[in-house]
Amino acid sequence: MGQAAALLDVRPGALENGGMEIQVLYFASLKDRVGRGEERVSVPDGTDLQSLAQLLVERHAPLAGALGHVRFAVNREFAAPDTRLRGGDEVALIPPMSGGAA
Amino acid sequence: MIALVRRPIDLAAIRAHLATPTAGAVVEFSGVVRDHNAGRRVLRLEYEAYEPMALLELAALRDLVLLRWPVERAGLVHRLGRMEIGEASVVVAVSSAHRAAAFDAARWAIDTLKKCVPIWKKEYFEGGEVWIEGDGAVAVMPAAETTGVARPGA
Numbered sequence: 001m002g003q004a005a006a007l008l009d010v011r012p013g014a015l016e017n018g019g020m021e022i023q024v025l026y027f028a029s030l031k032d033r034v035g036r037g038e039e040r041v042s043v044p045d046g047t048d049l050q051s052l053a054q055l056l057v058e059r060h061a062p063l064a065g066a067l068g069h070v071r072f073a074v075n076r077e078f079a080a081p082d083t084r085l086r087g088g089d090e091v092a093l094i095p096p097m098s099g100g101a102a
Numbered sequence: 103m104i105a106l107v108r109r110p111i112d113l114a115a116i117r118a119h120l121a122t123p124t125a126g127a128v129v130e131f132s133g134v135v136r137d138h139n140a141g142r143r144v145l146r147l148e149y150e151a152y153e154p155m156a157l158l159e160l161a162a163l164r165d166l167v168l169l170r171w172p173v174e175r176a177g178l179v180h181r182l183g184r185m186e187i188g189e190a191s192v193v194v195a196v197s198s199a200h201r202a203a204a205f206d207a208a209r210w211a212i213d214t215l216k217k218c219v220p221i222w223k224k225e226y227f228e229g230g231e232v233w234i235e236g237d238g239a240v241a242v243m244p245a246a247e248t249t250g251v252a253r254p255g256a
Contacts, residue, residue: 028224028235
């Protein structure tokens with residue numbers, strides 16, 4: 001990082017108030033519940049997936065009770081609930097895939 | 103060969119990819135839209151994907167197939183969007199010198215694809231529509247949330 005960039009803190013998604021911006025993606029029934037496929041969400045620094053999920057439920061009442069079997073992906077890879085987020089991360093809420101009777 | 107496509111899956115192209123002089127066995131699985139599910143009369147299906155991640159997962163699956171079995175080539179192609187009864191939504195195909203490896207690898211690949219690749223289907227049946235999520239479980243759309251709401255990317 002160059003000196004000027006270091007002074008200005010140009011981390012993608014970094015906010016002036018010390019928080020950060022996360023891109024959240026919704027699919028399948030979750031997209032219907034939220035009413036949109038994606039949104040930008042501001043969260044405090046150090047937020048992990050678990051607390052992001054709580055925040056999303058507070059924001060979107062129809063998500064309450066719907067995240068029990070949902071997995072998360074951060075930047076297109078499955079991630080554990082205690083994964084800490086960084087500004088600019090792309091978080092996807094992944095409902096169970098159909099599986100399909102073999 | 104891996105792909106997400108929005109038109110009918112090109113089986114001839116997959117077969118051409120799988121053909122090698124040393125491949126004595128080719129196993130091809132097609133997942134096809136059928137007209138019934140859980141007692142409902144199905145009219146059509148619609149598939150959606152988290153496309154960039156689905157492509158990464160398909161590539162990882164292909165690599166694992168090539169690593170775990172003595173197979174020559176593997177093709178994993180999923181179709182997205184609206185599909186009618188009788189159309190193939192997914193094709194998994196494997197070629198190998200002998201048939202055992204091709205059968206085993208193809209079976210593992212389709213089973214794993216259905217669990218790990220972020221692709222979902224919405225079933226349109228006589229009288230409604232539902233997302234199919236989890237093994238046989240059905241998530242019914244809350245009607246209040248779906249009427250009159252713009253759904254970008256839907």
